[in-house]
Each structure stands twice: as structure tokens, then as C-alpha cells.
Amino acid sequence: MSLLEEKVILVTGGSRGIGRATVLEAAAQGADVAIIYRANTAEAEQVAAEVTALGVSARTYACDVAEAEQVKALIEQVIADFGQLDIVVNNAGIARDKLLIAMSEEDFDAVIATNLKGAFNVAKAAASKMIRKRTGVIINISSIVGQHGNAGQANYAAAKAGLIGMTQSIAKELAGRNVRCCAVAPGFIETDMTAGLSEQLQEKMLAEIPLARLGQPEDIARAVVWLASDQAAYITGITLTVDGGMTI
Numbered sequence: 001m002s003l004l005e006e007k008v009i010l011v012t013g014g015s016r017g018i019g020r021a022t023v024l025e026a027a028a029q030g031a032d033v034a035i036i037y038r039a040n041t042a043e044a045e046q047v048a049a050e051v052t053a054l055g056v057s058a059r060t061y062a063c064d065v066a067e068a069e070q071v072k073a074l075i076e077q078v079i080a081d082f083g084q085l086d087i088v089v090n091n092a093g094i095a096r097d098k099l100l101i102a103m104s105e106e107d108f109d110a111v112i113a114t115n116l117k118g119a120f121n122v123a124k125a126a127a128s129k130m131i132r133k134r135t136g137v138i139i140n141i142s143s144i145v146g147q148h149g150n151a152g153q154a155n156y157a158a159a160k161a162g163l164i165g166m167t168q169s170i171a172k173e174l175a176g177r178n179v180r181c182c183a184v185a186p187g188f189i190e191t192d193m194t195a196g197l198s199e200q201l202q203e204k205m206l207a208e209i210p211l212a213r214l215g216q217p218e219d220i221a222r223a224v225v226w227l228a229s230d231q232a233a234y235i236t237g238i239t240l241t242v243d244g245g246m247t248i
């Protein structure tokens with residue numbers, strides 16, 4: 001039996017990068033998928049078509065996760081469309097990198113609003129449904145930067161560290177209702193988010209990775225799907241690092 005048979009999974013930022021890979025892996029493991037995207041409808045529809053080709057259902061929804069009212073309406077709509085919601089993956093994220101003294105208040109607030117408050121909005125709206133059904137899984141995509149910090153990413157590191165504390169708190173609150181909450185902390189993954197970094201910096205990162213390759217979106221997707229599956233039924237509150245050994 002496939003890992004996510006008869007489950008419905010919602011993935012924010014599901015139209016590209018790690019989110020897209022998670023959508024496709026979940027679909028390959030039998031889940032029906034709600035693909036949440038912010039602006040690029042064509043990209044999201046393309047992923048939905050790839051999912052449908054795997055023989056499961058997909059729907060796309062435009063939603064800014066930073067907006068609580070949009071998120072509440074989104075969760076209602078997904079449940080109306082699919083009849084259930086078993087797993088949410090808080091993957092949507094942005095970076096606005098600057099050294100501390102050059103970082104504007106706006107750069108700080110924008111990253112917190114999407115990366116941290118966005119996950120709070122989705123987790124809160126989904127949890128209120130999951131606790132009634134006494135089943136559900138919330139996965140938050142953090143980062144090794146949230147565990148170790150990184151020069152130029154005070155805003156991003158704060159958001160990603162915040163997600164780890166939030167994950168532990170949610171896990172403790174909801175365990176009694178059989179709702180699990182875990183985080184995944186990716187290392188350096190080749191996506192649009194990291195494509196802009198200089199070749200020199202990418203070479204430097206590679207030299208620090210014991211498994212001697214940059215991570216691929218699928219490396220994260222497989223970890224997320226496994227953690228979300230019943231194979232991980234006794235695991236909650238953890239942060240699973242997936243970084244090729246970079247932070248050993």
C-alpha cells in the first residue's frame with residue numbers, strides 16, 4: 001500500500017521548488033492534493049496536470065498565506081471540495097537577505113509575515129478541523145538556518161527558528177487529539193530560492209556537505225511525505241534535518 005493512500009494533503013507554495021516536489025511525491029504515494037500558490041496560476045495548473053496524470057485528484061487555490069482571512073476561507077473551500085483534509089505542509093517562504101544594519105523593517109516584517117505567521121495561519125485554521133476529527137498532521141518547513149543562524153539572514157533565521165518552537169508547542173497542544181506536528185529543516189537545496197547565489201558561494205556550500213552534493217527538492221519531499229504518513233505515527237514535535245550532513 002502507498003504511504004498516503006486515501007489522504008488529502010495541502011501544500012503551500014506548491015507550484016514550484018520543494019513545494020512542487022512534495023506535491024508530486026505525495027501524489028505518487030496516493031494522496032489527493034490541494035496546491036496552494038500565491039500568483040503564478042499557469043505554474044500551479046501545470047503541476048496539477050502532472051498530479052492528475054498520476055491518477056489522483058488535484059486542485060489549485062490562489063492564497064496569500066500571510067492573510068488570515070484568506071487562509072480561513074481556503075481551508076473551508078478545500079474541505080468542501082475534497083470532503084476531508086488530513087495533512088498540511090507549510091512550505092511557502094520568501095527570503096529578503098541583508099546584513100543586520102542594512103535590513104529594513106519592511107524586509108524583516110515581510111519575511112516574518114510569510115514564513116512564520118503564514119504557517120501559524122494555516123496551522124490554526126487546519127487544526128480547528130483536525131482536532132474535531134481526532135486525526136491530522138501539520139508539517140512546517142523550517143531550515144538549518146533556523147537552528148544555526150546565517151550572516152545576512154537575521155529575518156529568515158528568526159522566522160525559521162520560530163517555526164521550530166511553534167512546532168513543539170503545537171505538538172504538545174494537539175497530541176491528545178491525535179494530531180501530530182513536525183518540522184523539516186532542509187540544508188542547501190537547488191531551487192529558485194538558491195539559484196541567485198553566486199557560483200563561488202555555491203561551491204563553498206558544496207565543500208561543507210559530507211554527502212558531497214547539493215540537495216534536491218525530492219530529498220526534502222520524501223522526508224516530508226514519510227513524516228506525514230502513518231509510518232511516522234509515533235513521531236511528533238521533532239525537527240528532522242535533511243542536509244547531507246552539512247550541520248554535523
Ligand code: NAI
Pocket residue numbers: 012013014015016017018019036037038039063064065066090091092093094114118141142143144185186187188189190191192193194
Ligand atoms: P521557492 O522560492 O522556489 O518557492 C517558494 C514558494 O512559496 C513559491 O511557490 C512561492 O510562490 C510561495 N510563496 C511565497 N510567499 C507566499 C505567500 N505569501 N503565500 C503563498 N505562497 C507563497 O523556494 P524553495 O526553495 O522551494 O523553498 C520552499 C521552502 O523551503 C521555503 O519555506 C524555504 O524557506 C524553505 N527552505 C529552502 C531551502 C533551500 O535551500 N532552497 C533551505 C531551507 C529551507
